[in-house]
Amino acid sequence: MSQYSQFIPLKSVPQGRLAIWLLIAGEFVIFGGLIICYLLYRMRYPEWAEQTKHTNTFLGALNMLVLLTGSYTGVRAHAAALNKQLNKIVLWMSISIICGFLFLINKSLEYAHEISNGLTFNSQKLQDAGDSVGSLFWSFYYIMTGLHATHVIVGIIVFTVILNQARKGKNLHRVELGVMYWHMVDIIWIFLFPLLYIAK
Amino acid sequence: MEPSTSTHAHHPPQSFLSKYVFSSDHKVVGIQYTLTGLAMAAVGGFLAYVFRYNLAYPGSPIPLFGELSAQQYNEFVTCHGLIMVLWVAMPVIISGLGNLLIPIQIGTDDMAFPTLNMMSYWVFLLSCIILLASFFVPGGSAAGGWTMYPPLSANAYHNTNPDFWTALFSGNSLVIIALALEFVSMLMGGINFIVTTINKRAPGMTPMRVPVVVWMLNIASVMFMFAVGPVFAGAVLLLLDNVIGTGFYDPARGGDPILFEHLFWFFGHPEVYVLLLPSLGVIAEIISVFSRKPIFAYKTIIYLSLVSAVLSVMVWAHHQFVSGIDPRMATFFSVGTIIISIPFAGIFLSYMATLWGGSIRFTVPMLWAIGFIGVFLIGGLTGLFLGSNTFDIYVHGTYFVIAHFHYTLFPIVFLGFFAAFYFWFPKFTGKTLNVTLGKLHFWLTFFSFNGTFFVLFFNGLAGQHRRINDYTLFPSIMQEPYITFQKVATISAIILILSQFIFLFNFIYSLIKGKKAVNNPWNSSTLEWQTDSPPPHGNFHTYPVVYHGAYDYSMPEMKEVDFVPQNLPLEKKTI
Numbered sequence: 001m002s003q004y005s006q007f008i009p010l011k012s013v014p015q016g017r018l019a020i021w022l023l024i025a026g027e028f029v030i031f032g033g034l035i036i037c038y039l040l041y042r043m044r045y046p047e048w049a050e051q052t053k054h055t056n057t058f059l060g061a062l063n064m065l066v067l068l069t070g071s072y073t074g075v076r077a078h079a080a081a082l083n084k085q086l087n088k089i090v091l092w093m094s095i096s097i098i099c100g101f102l103f104l105i106n107k108s109l110e111y112a113h114e115i116s117n118g119l120t121f122n123s124q125k126l127q128d129a130g131d132s133v134g135s136l137f138w139s140f141y142y143i144m145t146g147l148h149a150t151h152v153i154v155g156i157i158v159f160t161v162i163l164n165q166a167r168k169g170k171n172l173h174r175v176e177l178g179v180m181y182w183h184m185v186d187i188i189w190i191f192l193f194p195l196l197y198i199a200k
Numbered sequence: 201m202e203p204s205t206s207t208h209a210h211h212p213p214q215s216f217l218s219k220y221v222f223s224s225d226h227k228v229v230g231i232q233y234t235l236t237g238l239a240m241a242a243v244g245g246f247l248a249y250v251f252r253y254n255l256a257y258p259g260s261p262i263p264l265f266g267e268l269s270a271q272q273y274n275e276f277v278t279c280h281g282l283i284m285v286l287w288v289a290m291p292v293i294i295s296g297l298g299n300l301l302i303p304i305q306i307g308t309d310d311m312a313f314p315t316l317n318m319m320s321y322w323v324f325l326l327s328c329i330i331l332l333a334s335f336f337v338p339g340g341s342a343a344g345g346w347t348m349y350p351p352l353s354a355n356a357y358h359n360t361n362p363d364f365w366t367a368l369f370s371g372n373s374l375v376i377i378a379l380a381l382e383f384v385s386m387l388m389g390g391i392n393f394i395v396t397t398i399n400k401r402a403p404g405m406t407p408m409r410v411p412v413v414v415w416m417l418n419i420a421s422v423m424f425m426f427a428v429g430p431v432f433a434g435a436v437l438l439l440l441d442n443v444i445g446t447g448f449y450d451p452a453r454g455g456d457p458i459l460f461e462h463l464f465w466f467f468g469h470p471e472v473y474v475l476l477l478p479s480l481g482v483i484a485e486i487i488s489v490f491s492r493k494p495i496f497a498y499k500t501i502i503y504l505s506l507v508s509a510v511l512s513v514m515v516w517a518h519h520q521f522v523s524g525i526d527p528r529m530a531t532f533f534s535v536g537t538i539i540i541s542i543p544f545a546g547i548f549l550s551y552m553a554t555l556w557g558g559s560i561r562f563t564v565p566m567l568w569a570i571g572f573i574g575v576f577l578i579g580g581l582t583g584l585f586l587g588s589n590t591f592d593i594y595v596h597g598t599y600f601v602i603a604h605f606h607y608t609l610f611p612i613v614f615l616g617f618f619a620a621f622y623f624w625f626p627k628f629t630g631k632t633l634n635v636t637l638g639k640l641h642f643w644l645t646f647f648s649f650n651g652t653f654f655v656l657f658f659n660g661l662a663g664q665h666r667r668i669n670d671y672t673l674f675p676s677i678m679q680e681p682y683i684t685f686q687k688v689a690t691i692s693a694i695i696l697i698l699s700q701f702i703f704l705f706n707f708i709y710s711l712i713k714g715k716k717a718v719n720n721p722w723n724s725s726t727l728e729w730q731t732d733s734p735p736p737h738g739n740f741h742t743y744p745v746v747y748h749g750a751y752d753y754s755m756p757e758m759k760e761v762d763f764v765p766q767n768l769p770l771e772k773k774t775i
Contacts, residue, residue: 015312015399022391022425029429033466037433037448037459045454121446133454139446143437 020177024184027151031188034147038140038195051137052200054119056110060197063106067152067186070099074159074179081175086167089175093163096182100156107149114138144192151185224314225737227628229321230299236321237291240328244283245697247276251669256690258670273669274343275371279335281346282375286382287328289475289613294386294424295324297478297620298393298417300628304728305411307402307746307767309738312395320388327381334374341371345667347464347519348375350449350457354441367443376439383428383435390421402727402767404746408499409766411726411750413481415502420474423509427470434463461523465516472608473512477505479616480547483569486623487551489724490566491558492762494751496550504543511540521589522596530589537587544580548573563722564638568619571646572611579607582657597667600660603653610649618642618703625710626717630734633714637706644699651692655685725763726750 042048073095080088118125119138126134155178162178165171220228254268261267268276299317303310311317334341344352353372367373397418401410437448438460447453449460488495495501515536517525525533551573560566582604586592595601618641625633659682664671671678671686720729731740744767754762757770764770 015395018395018398019313019391022394026387026391026425026429029426030432031429033430033433033463036430037437037463040459041454041456121440121444132452136447136454139440139448143440143446147436 014173016173016177017180020180024180027184027188031144031147031191034140034144035191035195038144041136041140042195042199045133045136047131047133048137049200050131051119051134052196054114054117055141055197056113057197059106059110060193063103064189064193066099066102066106067189070096070103071179071183071186073099074182078176078179081166081172084169084172086169089166089172090163093159093166093175093178097156097159097163100152100159103152104149107145111142141196144196148185148188148192151188155182155185222318224310224318226299226303226311226314226317227735229317230296230301231628232321233291233299233324234296236325236328237288237296240283240287240291243332244280244288245700247280247283249694249697251276251280252690252693254669255671256687258672268669270669271340271343274345274667275335275340277667278342278344278346278348279331279375282342282379283331284613285346285471285609286379287331289609290382290386291324292617293475293478293613294417294420295320295389297413297482298389298421300624301411301728302393302396302414302417303400304731304735304739305414305726305750306397306400306405307727307740307744308396308400309740309743311392312400313392316388317392320385320392323381323388324385327378327385330374330381331378334371334378337369337371337374339370342375343371347468348372348438348460349464350438350441350460354438354449354457354460364443370442373439373442376435376442380432380435380439383432386424387428390425393421394418402744402746406746408502409746409749411481412484412495412498412501413478416477416481416505419505419509420477423470423477423512424474427467427474427513430463431467434460458520458523461520462516465519466513469516469519470509470512472612473508475609475612476544477509479572479612480505482616482620482623483551483572484554485724485726486565486569486619487554488751488753489722490561490563490569491555492561492753493554493558494749494753494755496553496556498749498751501547501550504546508540508543511536511543515540515587518587518589518592521592527589534587534589538584541580541584541587548577548580563622564633564635564642565619565623565722567639567642568615568622571642572615572619575607575611575615575646575649579604579609579611582607595660597665598660599656599664599666602666603656603660606649606653610653614645618645623722624728626721627728627733627735629711629714630717630732631710631714632717632721633710634706637702641699641702641706644702645696648692648696648699652689652696655688658682659685659689720765723763725752725765727766730765730767 073092077089077092077096080086080092114120121135121139121142123135123138126132158178158181162171162174166175223229250262250265250268251273253262253265254273299311342348342353344350397410397414437446440446441448441450441455447455449455449457451457484495484501515533517529517533518537521530521533582600586595586601586604622633622638625631662682663677664682668674717733719731719733722729727744727746728735730744746766747769748764748766750766752764752770755764755770758764
């Protein structure tokens with residue numbers, strides 16, 4: 001059986017975790033493609049600086065704080081799952097879900113403000129002002145943050161499903177998988193926030 | 201926390217619906233993928249027949265179709281390309297082969313995530329339906345070429361139809377949505393393949409004992425995951441340009457159509473290698489078994505394909521030599537393209553060396569495998585011409601490119617698939633195919649394929665462009681040898697399509713009336729042949745332990761047989 005000893009199982013990586021890592025890699029390539037496109041256009045059009053003035057840095061930073069809080073409570077939920085403390089899992093994951101909703105509320109306030117100011121992907125206001133490339137910035141802004149917000153919605157759904165199972169003591173290992181996904185959504189925001197809000 | 205292999209938790213499903221339709225068994229999913237892909241190939245083949253006939257006999261009504269308008273010509277060439285690459289090659293070569301082979305060749309019961317596997321098939325089927333539906337909307341399906349370059353694919357429709365719903369249900373938008381769904385399905389499949397291969401190998405199945413085809417499928421899945429993101433983003437941007445009127449690809453509003461070319465080819469070029477690698481893996485299996493020799497330089501083949509995977513994402517702009525690319529940049533991509541032929545030359549050399557001195561058996565799968573090597577060689581060599589930017593500028597978009605492309609993709613998708621089909625059919629159906637019909641199918645396909653595309657090299661060099669439906673309007677380019685060449689190509693293409701009915705007949709006849717297959721008809725040592733034909737639910741009665749590599753044929757320590765199954769130890773000479 002000397003051949004048998006050559007078998008090296010990857011027992012340290014359970015298959016659920018491995019799959020989530022691969023999913024995260026795939027997501028990063030999608031957002032990476034968008035971010036690279038945005039950066040190329042940003043370098044081509046210095047006049048976009050006019051448009052970036054209208055993004056609300058305070059609300060963006062608040063959203064960052066909200067998402068990071070959700071990540072933190074997610075980690076606490078994971079720690080509780082390792083110790084099989086069901087009450088604490090419910091508590092911490094609920095806070096994460098609330099953070100997700102807060103993020104979305106914030107985001108929709110921002111969108112409402114910008115759209116009411118006529119800053120859309122096809123802005124007539126900018127056209128009239130003689131700015132033919134300005135609405136492209138808003139196109140990128142809406143697609144990038146919109147795709148990210150879609151991921152936050154998915155994160156809320158995932159957390160709700162996992163919470164519902166963990167409440168009954170089932171599939172506790174999925175808490176970790178959900179939190180990994182949440183961290184990814186978080187990290188993407190860490191890239192989007194400076195690109196769209198800080199770099200004026 | 202969770203079991204790495206569940207060997208006894210499964211009960212075979214009972215009812216017809218859960219057994220054959222909504223099944224999460226990897227074999228059923230693989231067969232579903234393969235059959236769907238072949239059905240789509242029938243659609244793509246019919247489109248090819250229609251516009252091929254139109255090219256040889258412009259203006260005359262086409263049997264089984266009627267008159268072909270110029271708009272329909274554009275639509276048909278576009279959809280032929282899209283269907284054949286994304287809805288035939290991907291499901292048949294990646295998903296079909298991967299689902300059928302990976303779990304059973306690494307000695308486990310099923311995929312790591314069987315439900316995800318089933319979902320990936322249903323998402324794929326949905327994308328097929330959306331694609332086919334695009335033919336029946338007002339305005340017809342996408343007609344901007346299979347690469348979907350804007351502005352032909354983006355603003356043309358939007359400008360005349362600013363209404364959101366009309367734009368959403370236009371052919372262009374539906375094709376883009378179908379494309380996105382297909383990518384999602386393939387990503388789910390790819391994650392499944394990689395996790396299965398890493399986590400569920402049988403005891404003793406070390407990485408360097410895994411069959412080449414499993415390696416290749418995994419490398420292809422990683423490449424696909426890496427390359428597909430940008431084009432996914434690009435497709436979403438294109439959809440928004442179409443539907444809500446953003447200007448990502450519209451120069452008047454600051455966008456840039458070249459951006460889409462980059463995003464598309466960053467995926468599109470690796471895609472060719474995503475398809476090529478699994479096909480090469482199939483050929484490796486077959487050549488080794490029917491030469492009764494270990495595959496030459498197994499590890500080198502694996503390393504070379506890893507090298508080609510890395511190189512493949514650095515050469516995409518060789519598709520854009522006429523898109524106003526800086527010549528210094530063009531040289532970089534030209535050199536990269538020529539370098540990428542080195543790993544594949546190495547892999548082909550290994551296959552030749554495997555044949556060298558082997559006791560070759562010309563069974564039907566072996567014929568397809570040898571045919572693959574011969575045909576792909578011409579495709580690869582003409583690829584070197586096209587990779588050089590100085591030459592490419594002259595033949596870009598001509599029939600030379602068409603011929604080259606089909607000389608690479610036809611062997612990858614069809615010769616590779618048929619080799620796999622004739623090789624593994626007895627295993628997965630338990631029936632034997634008719635050998636005479638198989639050989640007839642091979643020779644007819646082989647000759648008529650070469651008849652179709654070899655002549656087109658000359659038409660391309662004479663300057664004929666692929667997107668022109670009626671060359672009678674350009675008599676100076678359409679002169680005598682080339683008129684005949686077009687007809688030769690068309691008649692050969694019709695024979696090519698007709699000879700597939702032999703395959704269809706053989707398939708159905710053998711399924712019903714074929715002789716019962718033995719468990720290991722080819723005396724192969726890999727694990728899938730060491731179980732029943734067809735394999736039971738869960739694949740193995742007792743789970744195998746692997747003792748040696750996948751290709752240990754005719755080893756010196758073997759006394760009376762020339763192979764030992766992977767789940768039995770090699771006899772030691774000294775003991």
